[in-house]
Amino acid sequence: MEILSTPAAMTAWSQRARSGGMTVGLVPTMGFLHDGHLSLMRQLRSRVDRLVVSIYVNPLQFGPSEDLSSYPRDREGDLAKCASVGVDAVFVPEDLYPDGFSTLVSVNGLTEHLCGASRPGHFDGVCTVVARLFGVVRPDEAVFGEKDFQQLMVIRRMVEDLALPVRVLPGALMRDPDGLAMSSRNTYLSAEDRARALSIHRALGAMQAAEAAGERRVSALRSLGRAALDVDRLDYLEVVDALTLAPVDRVDGPARVAIAAWVGRPRLIDNMPLGPSLRWI
Helix, strand or coil: CEEECCHHHHHHHHHHHHHCCCCEEEEEECCCCCHHHHHHHHHHHCCCCEEEEEECCCHHHCCCCCCCCCCCCCHHHHHHHHHHCCCCEEECCCCCCCCCCCCCCCCCCCCCCCHHHHCCCHHHHHHHHHHHHHHHHCCCEEEEEHHHHHHHHHHHHHHHHCCCCCEEEEECCCECCCCCECCHHHHHCCHHHHHHHHHHHHHHHHHHHHHHCCCCEHHHHHHHHHHHCCCCEEEEEEEEECCCCCECCECCCCEEEEEEEECCCCEEEEEEEECCCCCCC
């Protein structure tokens, strides 16, 4: 496994692989890897000849009061985990952006609700870093987890709109045995807060079960979800169209119920599908 620390070295590595007729896959991460990240690596490992993982805590996607400086990091542990699943190269730049960098990539529409409404500028930072990574790594395929469902859909739209030669794949949302969605920020939770955080999973499950039993009214589903929550502050509990991410009043097609809430220190996000299954293309 090679460790590459500059964009030039990463691009040269990828060009050598591609000139030899090999396909390249990318799993972009901010590090502090967990089994959810590893599941994405395993998914792509079986599809490409050379697998790259990027580890970069992207300052552009953090707001002024968010946890950029304290975001958990574990370089040596991350490298060991990458090696354990057969990663070929790990891209760990000290800085991904060149001097004078002045470009932001924005996707309208899909970013107006959910996390886009409560974290202004967040998805501009996400799209910009991913576009930059795609330009440096030049992957044939990349995978993004469904836990960050809005991010996945935004990146897919960016790739389609800009005709970028990358296939973006969805990766299954991974949970701990108790049902909590895997997240690097789960390390912030005390034992008591973790127990309360499980109410997010229960709320989503209650809404999904009610919809499966025939309840289509979003107002009724949201009431069920709110009643199950035990959080310090709710950012949002929304049911949205799975493709447009616009809020809906009834579940008449593929939809997603999404929750963001603070439990103790961290802001946690989670989601589940509602209605007919979304057909990924």
